[in-house]
Amino acid sequence: MGFDEFTVVIEPHQPVYFSEQVVQGYVKITAEEPVSCRAIYLTAKGTGKVSWSEKRGKSRVTYSAYEEYFRESHTIWSGADMDEEFPVGEHKFPFAFQIPKDIPSSFETYIGRVRYQVKAVADRPWHFDDSSKAIFSVNHLLDLSSDSIARLPINSEREKSIRCCCCWWGPISLTLGVERRGYVAGENILINGEIVNNSGSTIKYTEAKIVQNIRYITSSKTKTTSLTVQRVYRPQIETGSTDEWSGVSLPVPAVTASHLMHCNIIEVDYDLIFEAKLGTCRTAKIAENIIIGSVPLPGTIVAPDTSVESGGTVLASTMSQENSPRFVRSRQPAQGEHGDNPPSYSRIVMPEQYANIPPPSYESCVSSGGQWSTFDDDSDNEEVGFAPHYITYRRN
Template identity: 30%
Template structure:
């Protein structure tokens, strides 16, 4: 066990979810089995974004042709501060104090900067916020403990004019089979508004008419996230599917109508990732018709807006007043975390759920077995537990 028995960081908000500009409060706990010499104990607070990926590409011609690897990196730093909790900071001169055996608690607080982007963990990039406590020991490896927390920059759909706009698309395709041209396959797809929040479902309305002599294997709608990572002289886009619903086959000469089938939205970060200059998040609903046999799918993508604060008209249409209290609040929100955030005028207190993408490790390459704390981390985002309730549409214009 050694001299160090406990070394942890605890936040006053146990869910660890904060808004930009909020005060981060907590304490660092240290328990020693024996006396320990140290220069001091410090707490580092860091928030930043990073994009990093590599690509192989050919270089040269003829016999001199070879493959080289290019690395693309970009960083944003939003804050990086150190608080001295005991003794002296890194590089301090003078005597090395001894901390006697026992249990110690060091409180801290830090005002988060305004306009921070939401936390995000992606394939080749991230926005991450963390705390790291360090025991600075002379001539020995420093002991560290680490803890991540989530920042959610709330995107209010009521402040986005396009959130109430309906979207529609149409496509028609003629398939060829054994050099014979059949009739066309036509598809119309629409959603009544483009602004939604996690926990809500998107009502899918579509009509497929199969005038061909080919069977359509199925039709389906999928929600997916498109993340664009920016580095100097290069950008990269990654797509991740978040959900799908489908209908069965459509025989030649038949049609199929979708009358509002519900496509759920899981806990995900808000659109745009406001405040971050190197990562952009967009969401799309794509409606597809898949022919049986070799042929390309018919596809109609529509861009939607995923926010954090629902439209007031949405709450009114499902029969809930914007001012929600007591059991009404329990009805709307998923059981789980509630951030210690100031209330939003005319809206219920947000509730949060773990991101659908799961857990990541926050331990960096340069950290080792001397790092304690919970290095597994899952971001949390706003989530509204509307379940399978009838989803409201945009009011008539």
């Protein structure tokens, strides 16, 4: 016979933790009969992993990297004085540990991740070890005030001639204006722009989007991927016509802050792209770097809740269905899939130096991966589909 219950519980549970905060809880173990057991160990740790494979000739080559941010291990029960038998009954073994300073935010894709967890393992002779773990989200606070470019405006122009059937048509002109480059999740980027279509083709649609660029780093190779995490679009523009964008809202979704600071194997940055699409291979665009932080700039106004779905595709003005471009929405976690509904703001306990900022809530990451077939160490691949939580700011 084995344990009837063997569970790690984080309590009180916070959806988001920060550096130097304490994570506490207990391991709940229930046994209706004595269970042979040498000891029960508890380990809290934070790790970063990167792994992908590529085809090279007739074989495949795997590139990987690993780093550890902290590890704390304890023996919470020993069977040395009990004939290596865990006693009958319900037992709770409390734990508490402090998150260290200068560690990266939680992050998950199918190629790389930063993950924090508490795991308990029962060492059982002549049996498979029992184990349980609880994963929690950590946010490194990127204060936009610390970045010198966060307040800088974006004012950019681009003109591109279009080639069709070996002939060059007139140009498409784009103008983009944005108040600043620094934002936090929950704010709206207000897009002001103009598209002048002097080409000989109809522009199918125009869009403004936030693109997350991720660089995975190993000792022998790096890999870069890009993912659109939010977009708004406008209808087609006939040749010789102009379309003006005036204060169109592009919501910033729940994503990790720029840079993924204190992680040496994954880098993250964001671009704001303003683009006119004529076809699969014909585009004209402006791309500008933006900063997504976790502490807003002083004096900035956090956007109220809107009907815009975070991480989705949103029509920025009325248009007929037949002219709508086809996009796939980013998957949103179903209610209860990754825990309870967002709590009241008061449950997010920010560090004391940020007591004067608007109280944040949290949301699940809009772009989490969770397919970890390349990771098989420490049984971490048993937990798939975990979505980190990130603080976000919304007014009622």
